[in-house]
Amino acid sequence: MRTSILLGATAALTLAASPLAVATASPVPAASPTATSATTATTATTGAYTSVRPARILDTRSKNGVTTTSPVGPGATVSLQVSGRGGVPASGVSAVVLNLTAVNPTAAGYLAAYPAGRAFPGTSSVNFGKGGTRANLVTVPLGSGGKLSIRNATGSTHVLADVTGYYLSGSTTATAGSYGSYQRFEPFRAVDTRTAEWGKSPLPSGKYLTVPLDIGPEYSLHVKAVAVNITSVAPTAPGYLTAWAGDSDNRPGTSTVNYLPKQTTPNMAVVPVRTCTDCADYPVKAFDIDNVSKGSSHVIVDVVGFFDDDTSGLGLRFKSIDPKRIVDTRVGKGMTKLGAGQTKTVATPSTVAGPDTGAIVANVTGVLPTADTYLTLWSSLSGVPRPAVSNLNPAKGTIAASMAMVGVASTNAFKVFNGSGSTDVIIDVTGTMEYYEATPAPGARRSVAAEREQSGGLTARVPSGGRAQTR
Structure with a gap:
């Protein structure tokens, strides 16, 4: 039996409260709009998303997804079968969304998830300190045989992976309504x-x-x-x-x-x-x-x-790419170190984003900030203010990472804000979200998306009460 507590009732919740700083630690690898309705039904599935009931497809502690109960050693790589497991189809999938967790690592380090059969791209997916448990959501393209490679950099750690959804390739017979934009x-x-x-x-x-x-x-x-x-x-x-x-x-x-x-x-x-x-x-x-x-x-x-x-026939669809590092301020790549209260603009390279890109899917890492801080990323579209939210909360002297889905302007640029102290930043892109229409009109995608982005957002509502209940 689960018990619910409804904490405070209000008709609508608006932007409130300042972002926070978080305590965590680990090293990183060296660099190597509101939807509108439409009458046209969507039939193409490339890049469409399907959610699944969260399912654990890897747990090295219990032989789930692997053949031993040993932790993953330094420099070792787990080959994880993803397709055909945890609600993911055996075929027709381009990428998966999963929560990747390091459990009781013996040393500070990182895990890197990337398509099986490809070379290690020099990026990171989860950064962690010695001991404890650290998780990060990742979006990873599937490699040969519908598998992922998960590499552990240093020390030994148990690894968990919980799948929450997947993106379709063009070769699928998925039922309309089961996927969307x-x-x-x-x-x-x-x-x-x-x-x-x-x-x-x-x-x-x-x-x-x-x-x-x-x-x-x-x-x-x-x-x-x-x-x-x-x-x-x-x-x-x-x-x-x-x-x-x-x-x-x-x-x-x-x-x-x-x-x-x-x-x-x-x-x-x-x-x-x-x-x-x-x-x-x-x-x-x-x-x-x-x-x-x-x-x-x-x-x-x-x-x-x-x-x-996909009722509207409009939206963004995922385009898979091999993980690519577009920002590493430690070496002056893409941006320089951020100071306290400072905002800088990042231009997404043309090798990553194109004319129909509406957002990037990336792993964002804060590296050794000089004070507890937070990072916020958002579109550089003119007139869009910095939202009162945080994407990442690294504490002083630590290294922390989090996935972000960041909107970009027509120039494929976005902004990064740092709250306190100074910090290095790393951004690794694993895919982009591309504008999609069931019946494309040449040159119309960007204008539709820009209007949508400027038109406002959602309203979140909570039930009345303020009491605990059991169901």
């Missing part, structure tokens, strides 16, 4: 349990928080999954948060944010949703965040976009 908008803060709107109360042990999303009566029910940044703040005991559809009492055996006491830990997630009939004046989609810990934790949720069922 990405709709982006200005990121906003939907939940902050530290604020009065949420009762200034942390999420207790064993309780879950429901997060409804209202996109209007005509479009809400077409949402299939939501892209969010979830942050654990000031937990009182070690544990983890699990984000999932919350469509039963049977929570999946997966984790989203792994945290230690008194630390602040973020992670991005692409979460499947369910229909909630009593969260608003009409049915909307919602998801749950469970606190699996013996202690409490404050929770922050920043929403960056959602995946639909």
Whole structure:
């Protein structure tokens, strides 16, 4: 039996609260809009997204995905079969979205996930310190045989991988409505349990928080999954948060944010949703965040976009690329080191982004900041202000990474803001989101997307109450 706590009731949550700093550590490798309706049905599937119930497809502690229970040693690589497992089809898949976790590493280091059969690209996916548990969402193209390679740099560590969805290739017979396009908008803060709107109360042990999303009566029910940044703040005991559809009492055996006491830990997630009939004046989609810990934790949720069922015939589709490092301020690549309160613009290289690119999918790493800080990334489109959210929260003297889906302007540029101190930054791109229309009109994609980006975002609503309930 799961117990829900609805922390504070309000008609609509708006941008609120300042971003945070997080404590974590690890080295990095050396460099080597609101959707509109349309009458035309979408038939092409290339780059479309399908969400699945989160499933663990790798756990080196229990021979899940591997043949031993030994941790992954220094310089060792795990060959992970992905296609045909965890709800991922045996064919017709170009890339997967999964939460990659390092458990009890014996030394500070990093994991790198990349397509099987390809050379190590010199990028990182999860950065961690000695001991503890650290997770990061990754989007990785599949390699030969539908496999991924996961390389451990130093020391030994157990590795977990939880799949949450996949992107289709053009060669698939997927049923219409089971897949969709990405709709982006200005990121906003939907939940902050530290604020009065949420009762200034942390999420207790064993309780879950429901997060409804209202996109209007005509479009809400077409949402299939939501892209969010979830942050654990000031937990009182070690544990983890699990984000999932919350469509039963049977929570999946997966984790989203792994945290230690008194630390602040973020992670991005692409979460499947369910229909909630009593969260608003009409049915909307919602998801749950469970606190699996013996202690409490404050929770922050920043929403960056959602995946639909392709009803509109418009949106963004994923284009897979081999992981590519476009920024490394340590060597002056793409940008120079960021100072306190400083914003810089990054021009995505033409080898990565093209005329129809609307966003990049990247792993963003903060390297050895001189103070607790946060990083925010957003489109450099004229007139778009810096959103009051954070993508990454590295603490002083640490190295931390998080996935980000970052909108770009017509020049394929985006901005990076640093809150405090100075810090080096690394950005590794694993794919792009390309503008898509069921019936393309030459030259129309960019104007449609720009208008959508400037038109506003979603409104998140919570049920009335402020009480605990059991279901």
